[in-house]
Amino acid sequence: MTRLDAMRAVYDRLEDCAVVTIMGAVAAELQSIGHRQNFFYLQHAMGLASSVGLGIALSRPAVPVVVFDGDGSVLMNLGGLTTLARYRPPNLLHVVFDNESLLSVGGFPTATSTGTSLAAIAAAAGVPRTADVNTIEAFVTEFEAAQRAHVLTTIVAKVDAIGPAAFVTDLGLLENRFQFQRYLQSR
Numbered sequence: 001m002t003r004l005d006a007m008r009a010v011y012d013r014l015e016d017c018a019v020v021t022i023m024g025a026v027a028a029e030l031q032s033i034g035h036r037q038n039f040f041y042l043q044h045a046m047g048l049a050s051s052v053g054l055g056i057a058l059s060r061p062a063v064p065v066v067v068f069d070g071d072g073s074v075l076m077n078l079g080g081l082t083t084l085a086r087y088r089p090p091n092l093l094h095v096v097f098d099n100e101s102l103l104s105v106g107g108f109p110t111a112t113s114t115g116t117s118l119a120a121i122a123a124a125a126g127v128p129r130t131a132d133v134n135t136i137e138a139f140v141t142e143f144e145a146a147q148r149a150h151v152l153t154t155i156v157a158k159v160d161a162i163g164p165a166a167f168v169t170d171l172g173l174l175e176n177r178f179q180f181q182r183y184l185q186s187r
């Protein structure tokens with residue numbers, strides 16, 4: 001499964017959600033499907049997308065929050081999983097696209113390429129719902145089930161180590177930040 005196909009498959013289900021992504025390939029691919037005012041691409045702060053999502057989910061409990069994370073990013077902030085589990089906001093859906101590499105900076109392998117299971121780490125940290133998926137069908141099924149369940153969930157989706165054709169955006173960092181802030185204020 002490619003990450004692009006996975007995000008395309010759930011794109012319509014993001015309409016009413018505040019969406020936070022990591023930087024690089026994930027951000028570029030989601031933008032290539034179509035930017036929306038409710039999408040925030042967290043640039044530079046590697047590992048902290050789930051922490052930003054946690055803050056939004058806790059402060060805006062009526063807003064469903066989706067985080068699109070990466071394996072390298074999660075590994076850089078493993079303590080983030082324990083904090084998610086401690087506060088366990090039911091409105092937070094944490095998706096980790098696991099391509100077993102730091103794709104955006106050249107594709108160096110991460111520990112998931114030698115067997116580390118991020119879903120198992122999330123479960124051991126106390127995240128109440130976790131899932132491992134490696135097909136589009138399973139991803140969509142788990143994504144929809146998590147949205148229905150309304151329980152903090154981490155879905156780890158194994159994806160091919162393929163990035164976007166180009167990292168092109170005409171959306172400035174500050175513009176994205178203020179758009180997203182206005183979106184949250186409107187909810």
Ligand SMILES: Cc1ncc(C[n+]2csc(CCOP(=O)(O)OP(=O)(O)O)c2C)c(N)n1
Nearest residue numbers: 024025044046070071072073101102103104
């Ligand atoms: C603190 C910090 N260290 C390093 C980087 C450089 N960097 C940007 S993206 C990236 C890789 C992210 O890997 P992953 O989360 O697996 O996502 P992928 O690129 O594979 O989609 C790195 C190392 C950064 N932005 N911040």
